[in-house]
Amino acid sequence: MQPDTHAIEGLAVTVLVSVGRHPVTGRSRRADQDARGVELARSLPGADIGLLHAGRLDAGNEAALRGYLGMGFDALTLIEQPENSDALPALAEALKAAPPQLVITGERAEQGEGSGLLPYLLAERLGWPLVSGLAAVEDVSAGVATVLQALPRGQRRRLKVRLPAILTVDAAAPAPRQSAFGPAQRGRLEVNEAPVAADVELAEWQFNPARKRPKRLKIVKAASARDRFKAAAAKAEGGGGQVLTDVTAEQGAEAVYKLLKEEGVLR
């Protein structure tokens, strides 16, 4: 569906971007979900998009952040914060100072705690509604956004949300465009200062590289060896299913229809 171009003229959108981590090499890069968020924002015609990042500025991070600039932006606002500080107050202040209509973020960061709480805490602070796991924004008009939420199993749900709102992006959203090298180098990083809030709790936790989780064993609790053997050797069985023999096709279809209805898979 093509979004209504007239209605969203001058729609102010802020995309919160973070520094990602490549899952294999561990090098910093633009975060996948955040890049999808930028792509989603770019798909809204007439949107006035600002990029916002709170964090430390060093060589590795700068290269990653310039990855977003290479998606067709002149500037990115950076609120400088030391490592392991709480980005929430700084971001909330920045958004309060110049409130956009839409804030788009990824679901969770690829570095640090990565709890995915930031959008929720921001929504709570700003008092805005939040919709999580978006696949697309279909339309923005008259202060209401119509969005598609990605559900498990490839399903979609259509929602309407009152603006201003915070949207988080699912991995089902359109893949981000490539970052162009030239614009990425030419773009500006506008560095702002903000009060720093240290994350005290986080400093006390232990961080280790993820251990492989133990595979769950199939434990058979049976009274006798015969039961254990049967459980180990059994074919998957439903156990006491209903069998309709000698029925007409119509009666059979009726029973199947009833089950499908009960399970709610028919629409």
Added chain:
Amino acid sequence: MSEILRRDPRKEWIARNRLHPQHLEVLAELGRSAGQGAASEWVGPHGLVRRNPHVVGFMGPNGLKRIDRSGVQQGAGGGRAAKAAAQSKPLVEIESPAFLVTVVPDMAGGRLTGHDRDLLGLARQLADADPAAPGAVLAVIFGDHKEDGFAEAGIDRLLHLDGPEVEGFAPEARLGALVAVENAWTPRHWLIPDSKLGGADLGRRLAARLGERPATGVWQLEASDEADLGWSCTARGAAGSLDIQRPLPRFALALAECAEPVSDTRHAASELTLPQALPARLSRIEDLGQVAVDPAGVALSEAEFILSAGNGVRDWDGFHHAAEVLGATEGASRVAVDDGFMARNRQVGATGTWVTARVYVAVGISGAIQHLQGIQSCDKVVAINMDPGCDMIKRADLAVIGDSAKVLEALVALVEQAREEKRNAA
């Protein structure tokens, strides 16, 4: 006859010694005194149970003696009742819990998911850690459900909130209800599945609203003396690349397989009600319902509803039409694929895709083990087949014996008729 049991150790010894010349006589005698043929089991002189396998069993078809050890045949009285009692799980009731552990299951499709059960297992660990002051597990569920195994899943108290305002995607109304739970009972722990089915969203909203910092992606729990709540946890961070060791906070969003589900006790699952009615609130998010997605575009491994064809399907146009009308993703058995009727990426089974559908309809599939392996994690299996003896029928929750083409045709007619009626009514 006297009630006192008199034992003759000599005869018992002869009964055990099958080479003794009087063995058979004595057996018959002992059996008669027990009043039901020869005794197959008795208590020996040292209090050990003695068995005589020669008197149990039956003659098999080719003249060999067969013993069925399933317990069906075995000795009269006692045995079977005792077995039934052992199988029914003991009921655990917690009258006055020292604290509450609240779980908010996802209830996808109206049933407890595997993830929900794991979480309930974790909740039981927390609740039962101190036998002197046991806690109770409270489950909060929203909307209609089809689950009848709450007691076996380890739930002591059940709060069922129903009504149009919490149906569908209603995070704000559900959040309001959970805040009311917090105000009413102030549970010591909150456990919420960290899943895309809604738990991850709702749990983060709740923690943000109540201003508590939750642990997310929790997958392991250990008792710890240093932590406030007496537990520390291991959680996944940084998109799954870090393990974070931290004290367990009040709110935890846990991953699947964080604990073993409850398996050997039953619990009360008694209904609770909120002391106050929920305040009506204006929602800023409106649910317009699920969108019809093209089922052919959904990956087979994550499709929710699969219509699968096997060698028993002759009318392929009818099958494709049925899948389209039902809105089902198409699957196939290997034979259907090998014969060129279906694409290779549609094959279900050991050498194809392992599917996770909630409803799997197998049309004309015999249920070879390689195929059944692929549908192990399906919830409901429906079989349409000519052969009432095939393995698919044994696996199926509902089996219709009949010609696949005719049944599908009738099913399509039913669905179209129901849709027509709905359209006319609207």
